[in-house]
Amino acid sequence: MCLGVPYRVMESTAWIARCEGPDGELLIDLSLVGEQPVGTWLLTFLGAAREVIDAARATAINNALAALDAAMLGDTARIDALFADLVDREPALPDHLKDLQ
Template identity: 65%
Template structure:
């Protein structure tokens, strides 16, 4: 299985960027996204950037990955990783039916 890992650009060259991720620093191939500004968040797979993502999305993905780590360690309470787990799920507007 291949998981995407968010990584933030620390230094950028034409083809590669030095980035920081939850697993430390890595050299990321920029072939698919081009040069990026320092501070940009990238979704990386196998040390290659596949997509530019927002900081908010990077935080959410890192929380989900931390939850996976916790699950592998035997945790059963995941509310610390997902702020919206303690609320009732809501249907999106387009799926709600109008009362007759």
């Protein structure tokens, strides 16, 4: 299983950015996304930026990763708070399946 981790650009050159994220500061390879301005959020995997994302998506991914850590520690009380946008919502069928009901 691959897990992308959000990192925020603190300093950038053409191919490498110094970024901050859940594991502290890392140098991230920008070969796939190009040079990015300071403050940009990147979805990274194995030290390379795979996608430029917005702050809301970075927060959602960080919350999901925190919920995974909480579940592994048996701290299930925190999980609902980390998925607050999903707790009281009914699942919706995709448009292509709605006609099959």
